[in-house]
Amino acid sequence: MSQIIDGKLLSQNLKEEMRDSMPSLKERYGRVPCLAVIIVGDNPASRSYVRGKIKAAAFVGMDSRLVELPETVSERELLEVIDSLNGDCAVDGILVQLPLPAHISEDRIIDAIDIRKDVDGFHPQNVANLWLSRPCTVPCTPKGIMAMIESTGVPIPGKKAVIVGRSNIVGKPVAKLLLDRNATVTIAHSRTADLAQVCREADILVAAVGRAEMISGDMVKAGAIVIDVGINRIALPDGSSRLVGDVDFESASKVAGYITPVPGGVGPMTITMLMANTIECFLRFSGAC
Ligand code: NDP
DSSP states (O other), rough: OOOOHHHHHHHHHHHHHHHHHHHHHHHHSSSOOEEEEEEEEEHHHHHHHHHHHHHHHHHHHHHEEEEEETTTOOOOHHHHHHHHTOOOOTTTTTEEOOOOOTTHHHHHHHHHSOOOGOTTOSSSSHHHHTTOOOOOOHHHHHHHHHHHHHHTTOOTOOEEEEEEETTTTTHHHHHHHHHHTTTTEEEEEOOTTTTTHHHHHHHHHEEEEEEOBBOOOSOOOOOOOEOOOEEEEOOOOTTTTEOOOOOOOHHHTTTTTEESSSSSHHHHHHHHHHHHHHHHHHHGOOOOO
16 A cells, blocks of 8 residues: 655645744845735636635735736736736735636736746746756746655656656646656657556656546556646536546555545645745845845
């Protein structure tokens, strides 16, 4: 039976450390870090993520600003809001909750965020810096995944890592971070031939697909570290629903050495890393304002 990598506990410990550091930040810099979160429209999932982010900021004792805009807001108006937050010396991080309505270009919005306040690490310059191994803001989910892998104490160098999924926000950056730690990295995707065999070779298996329980125990190498990024809501016969990951926890946990649960795995770590990134931006750039 595997050991559970408890994302909830890890993130709670990290948030408490951050909370403990706030008084000294306030004393040294005269204020605490501030995260601005922009939400457009009423998407329930987005609203719930945003609530979690604001709650986490309050827990660690940093300031936050919630900017709520209607679904009908124009791209120009949203750009003006970003511009004003870019110029606001009391704001260290700007996060625009995605997805945005179809009439707004996500690329143009991300490009408009001052790279020094890009706490999501999605700005193209941040992405370039990550791939060039220059100082950068590491995207929150990949950063949380690395912290979870590191929490096992298993050395990463020389390990075979397989990442299933090649998105810009999870799969690709995780691959780069594992490469930086000297893992031998394979990125699998929807066209990968014999995915099960590719996965079975992984000492570290990261599933970021968005397909409920598609990675079964027979696709997992004995003793592997399994990180389940997926968040999928499945309907139950009684009409209710529940969240499951991309990994079939029941069968995979019998084979893996370490495994993350869903919920309570990567999700809480993502939010915690957003707090960490806001503090990092505050420390790196607030003096430049
Ligand atoms: P995307 O939809 O952007 O990417 C999914 C990837 O999975 C694609 O690369 C796709 O391949 C690949 N894929 C799809 N079907 C298969 C298949 N049958 N076999 C192999 N690969 C396949 O997803 P994201 O990376 O944004 O998110 C992935 C999951 O992680 C989602 O469930 C999302 O909700 C969750 N998530 C969770 C976060 C958290 O904080 N816990 C944060 C971000 C995401 P191809 O490129 O060929 O189409």
